[in-house]
Amino acid sequence: MGIGTVALAWLLQQDQLLARPKNIPIKQPHFDLTPKAAQFAPQAKAMISLFQHGGPAHMDLTDPKPELTKYSGTDFKGDIQYSFVQQASKKLLGSPWKFQKHGECGTELSELLPHLAEIVDDICVVRSMHTGANGHEVSIRYFHGGIPGVLGRPNLGSWLVYGLGSESQNLPAYMVLTDPGGLPVDGVTNWSNGFMPSLFQGTVLRPREPRILNLDAPA
Incomplete structure (x- = not known):
């Protein structure tokens, strides 16, 4: 069987022109x-x-956290599950960037995204996605x-x-x-x-x- 025969069989199969044997018990996927x-x-x-793996944090771009900014620099009063003990800290760190509402939709964006702010009515910003994994x-x-x-x-x-x-x-x-x-x-x-x-x-x-x-x- 030459390569031409194999190619012809593939083309016929794509166009469903190959003969089909009778009484096939199981249809192959x-x-x-x-x-x-x-x-x-x-x-x-x-x-x-x-x-964007390793990109800027969402709270610095499209997801303002006013309470985090309010208590920035203070210790978190709840319980924390540390992933990296040697780098552990209870200090809260708010975003240093200012947020402002843009467009007719009023979506808040960071000052780091001035060009995105110009088309904010044409995009969808999803802030509800989360995971419990660290x-x-x-x-x-x-x-x-x-x-x-x-x-x-x-x-x-x-x-x-x-x-x-x-x-x-x-x-x-x-x-x-x-x-x-x-x-x-x-x-x-x-x-x-x-x-x-x-x-x-x-x-x-x-x-x-x-x-x-x-x-x-x-x-």
Whole structure:
């Protein structure tokens, strides 16, 4: 069997032109990236998720904490579960940046975001998300996979591709652009397909050559 025969069989399978044998007891699952019909009429054609690992704290950007600012510098009177004992402190630290309401919606933003303040009516700021975990790995898995501390779960990008498919069958549907400084905590787990087929795993686009690994045949 030559490579041409294999290619022809794949093309016929994609167009559902292959002959089907009778009396197949169990239907084999089929996975592809063809566009799927959404439950509701979509308004977006693509999703760009910026996971800024190690970025500024939310209370310095979009989530003002007036009570924290009020008691900044004083000792916290409640019980604390310390993650790093050698760096432990009961001192409260409020944001040093000023917040102000912007736009017709009146969303408060930090003075660090003057340009974002100009389009605040066009964005959605979610302040209700939280986790009871202190560790980076557990919280990041919660963020991407929806379940804290559990490995082997598909992340958000994998679910989107699985549910909606892709407009192109020749290019990766789920791309990952990594930080030139290195991978985030938990590495490739952040774009893992989990228990899904590898078709739904994120394809890493590296900041240096080769941009995508394993495209060239071995020498």
